[in-house]
Structure formats: C-alpha cells, structure tokens
Amino acid sequence: MKKILNDHLKQQLINTNHFNDLFSTDMSAKTQLLSVPAGGYIIENTKRPAYLFYLVRGKAKLYDAQSNGKTVLIDFFTPPCFMGEMELLDPDSDPFSMQAIEDCLLLALPINQYQNQLLSDTIFLRHICLYLAYKEARDVRTASKNQSFTLNQRLAAFILLTEHNGTYNEKHTQVAQYLGVSYRHLLYVLATFVDQGYLVKHGRHVYQIANREKLMALSSEIRNEPE
Amino acid sequence: MKKILNDHLKQQLINTNHFNDLFSTDMSAKTQLLSVPAGGYIIENTKRPAYLFYLVRGKAKLYDAQSNGKTVLIDFFTPPCFMGEMELLDPDSDPFSMQAIEDCLLLALPINQYQNQLLSDTIFLRHICLYLAYKEARDVRTASKNQSFTLNQRLAAFILLTEHNGTYNEKHTQVAQYLGVSYRHLLYVLATFVDQGYLVKHGRHVYQIANREKLMALSSEIRNEPE
DNA sequence: TGGTAAGTATGAGAAATCTCACACTTGGAG
DNA sequence: CTCCAAGTGTGAGATTTCTCATACTTACCA
Structure with missing residues (x-):
C-alpha cells in the first residue's frame, strides 16, 4: 500500500467519482490517495484497517479467514465502492482480508481521526445506507439467478x-x-x-x-x- | 393490515425487541402496532408503503414485480427485521411486494410524518447501516454455501x-x-x-x-x- | 361459451455434476 | 533432508438435474 502524492490526480479522481457528494463537508484535504499493486492486500487479515476506502480503480476480492486457518472466497469488488465500512460502523466486527486483483487506486480516510465525524454525518450515513441497500438487493437477485x-x-x-x-x-x-x-x-x-x-x-x-x-x-x- | 389498539402489547413488543434503542429519542408514542394475516400484503406492489416497518412476529416473503407482469420470489424475512427501509432511504427506488406467510405483527412508523426526522437521526441511520451490512454479509456467505x-x-x-x-x-x-x-x-x-x-x-x-x-x-x- | 394462458403432472433420454480412487507435485515444518 | 499437508490432475461410474414432449386442469377474458 503506497501513498500517492499527486494532488492533481487525487483531485481528478475525487471529482469524477463525486467523492465529495458523499459527505456534508469537503473532505478533499483529509483524503489520501493510495495505491495497492495487483496481489497486494488492501485490508489484511486480523488487522483492523486504518482507513475507510473508496475504490476508484482496479478490482479486488474479499476473503474470510476461518477459525481453522482456511480462507474462503466471499465476494468481488469493482469501482466505485466502499471498503472497510463494516469496520467503521462496528469496531467489534470480525476482520477479513481484501486483496487487489489488479492494481487498485483508493481514496482513503483515516478512521481513527474521522470516525466520529463520519458517524455523525447524516449525508454520509445515508449514502452508506443506500450503497448497502442496493448492493444487498443486487446480490440477492443475482444469487437466485446464478443458480440457474x-x-x-x-x-x-x-x-x-x-x-x-x-x-x-x-x-x-x-x-x-x-x-x-x-x-x-x-x-x-x-x-x-x-x-x-x-x-x-x-x-x-x-x-x-x-x-x-x-x-x-x-x-x-x-x-x-x-x- | 389492521391496527392493533393494545398499548400494553405494543409496549411489551417495543421493550422485548429493544425498538427504542434504534432511535435517539423515544418513538413509542409515534409507533403503531399493526397486524397482517397470513397471505395478506405488508407492502403492495407499486404502492409506496406508508410506514417503515419493524417485523417482530411472523414470517414474510419479498416479491419482485417484473415489467412483463410476472412476479419473482426474492427473499424471506423473519423477526426482528426492518421492512420498507429502502423506500424510506430512496423515494425513487422501485417498489416491491411483501407478503405475510404467517400472521405478522409489525411496529410501524408513518414515513411521511417522520422521514425527515429519521434521516437526520444518526443513531437510527447507524442501526440501519449495521443491519444492512450484516444482512449483506450473511446473504453473500449463505448464497455461496447454498450452491453446494x-x-x-x-x-x-x-x-x-x-x-x-x-x-x-x-x-x-x-x-x-x-x-x-x-x-x-x-x-x-x-x-x-x-x-x-x-x-x-x-x-x-x-x-x-x-x-x-x-x-x-x-x-x-x-x-x-x-x- | 369458447379460447387461451398459467399452473400442475408425468415419462424418458440427455447432460451436468458428484463421489471416490488414485497419483503426482510443491512448499514448508521439524 | 524428510515428511506431511495442500494443491493439482485424471478416470470411471453414480447421482442429480435438465430438456423436451405431452396432457390435463383452472381461471379468466372476449
């Protein structure tokens, strides 16, 4: 995971993905642009992620680490999408692994600095709700269809x-x-x-x-x- | 859908389901207790529901009404769970049908009166987020397992x-x-x-x-x- | 009153998928 | 260095599931 110090690129990605619309205040200055190479870990097993991520480029996969040491493929992510929102919402949730399939670019907000602010931002919370509700709806429909x-x-x-x-x-x-x-x-x-x-x-x-x-x-x- | 005017029962269901914990203020007085008999509709096709529901007893199933007139089974709901949260969050979302399998008891909040209040209540929004996040996580795991x-x-x-x-x-x-x-x-x-x-x-x-x-x-x- | 669409019902052969058995390779752990 | 677990690879027969064809029933509409 590497920090990209290219403000022009960061601002461009924030604009094209309407990242600032997700919050009630302008978070540009607080947002970091991170890159993870293909095969690298965005969220590592058992390690609570330090950021709330918003994937803007690349592909990633989600693993579950079972208690017996096995890892199970759970889901796939393509832009634009949140990552680590579960950890932000519920600090007691079990951690998981998110691995980049392709080189990924992520807009990232440090959780420990902005957790309270984010959890009090109704605009942000509504966006997360909508994101989760639509993801859920899509997944349930897809799952049923896939079987056939x-x-x-x-x-x-x-x-x-x-x-x-x-x-x-x-x-x-x-x-x-x-x-x-x-x-x-x-x-x-x-x-x-x-x-x-x-x-x-x-x-x-x-x-x-x-x-x-x-x-x-x-x-x-x-x-x-x-x- | 029948309104049940039994404040004792209502209060008891609110307590046992920790309904008030979902909000920043006491919603008891604003909450109605509704019952839907087996086979009845909790949310009717194409009709935007008037309430945000919280299922506390019974079972229900969710249908999707396709444009060609067919209805497709989508999902099942058992207590405790929200219903109609999608309509609350996104007034432009497509409506669906929710039908009771068994007699259902629902705690219900009138949407048009309390929508703004609910969408500004960070405690409530966080609970909806957590509910959706856990539902999504559970469903994805189950779907993958079910195939086998x-x-x-x-x-x-x-x-x-x-x-x-x-x-x-x-x-x-x-x-x-x-x-x-x-x-x-x-x-x-x-x-x-x-x-x-x-x-x-x-x-x-x-x-x-x-x-x-x-x-x-x-x-x-x-x-x-x-x- | 007849027609049509949707749902129910069953048979038979074909295709998809599983189970089990076995062999080889590879990457650590001791 | 050796052993073991996990991953890869393949064959063959069993089981699950699909496709297609065909009837009958029911509800509803013109």
Missing part, C-alpha cells in the same frame, strides 16, 4: 471477473468452493475451455485468455436482464 | 421456511425459479418426499408436513457452520 446457469457460463463470467492482463490465476480449490461445484468438475470444465481454445495453459497454475469473445458470449446471459 | 447443497436439502429448508401451521403451499413455478432448478426436477423431488412419507399431499396444491424431524435433518447441514 451452468458452470460453463458462471466460470466464464468468473474468469473475466478475476482475470488480470489476460491472465487467470486463481486457486482451483477456492474457486470450486466459491462457485459451489466440486473440484473435479471445475477441472473438467476448465479442461474443456482449453480444448476449445478459449484458454491456453501456461505451466501449472496460469491460464491465458485466448478467446475473450467466446468467454464473454458464454457469460453474457448472466449479466443481462432478459425482461 | 442438493435440491433435497435446499427444498427441505425451503419448506420449513415457508410452512405455515404444518402446511406447505407455494406455487411450484415460483419456487423452482427461486431455488434455481427446473420445474420438472422440483416436482420430482417433491414426489420423492411424498414417497418417503415426509409430506402428504392434500388435493392439488397443498402439502402437509408429515415428518418434520426428517425435513429438519435434511436441512440441518445448511444452517450449521461446520467449522
């Missing part, structure tokens, strides 16, 4: 979601769990993708996207609202 | 969730959609439940629970956290 798609389609969407520079590189065991299918079947479908030339395997872990159009076609039905 | 269960298990859980006085009586078409399986397969599994004596069919639409223990055993793995 075949692994072919969901995996295609998943690869496009987690891909970075044309490279897919997630742990099969975790993905199988996240997508709710057996490890065996995930490998099987992945193999058919290679067979059909959608992916090319490089070594043991890395897959290169070879036919993005086809993957998009497979996953397209998932996103679209048919009626 | 067989329809046997999910249907057993679903029947117990939507059952009313030992009677299961949901539309197969909607349930199939909600559970993400084909109509054919739902009917097939339902038939095996009857075969095995878990359910008894009464007429064309109604199923009676005949072996609740077995259904609970089937669904038990869904709720429990194994680790």
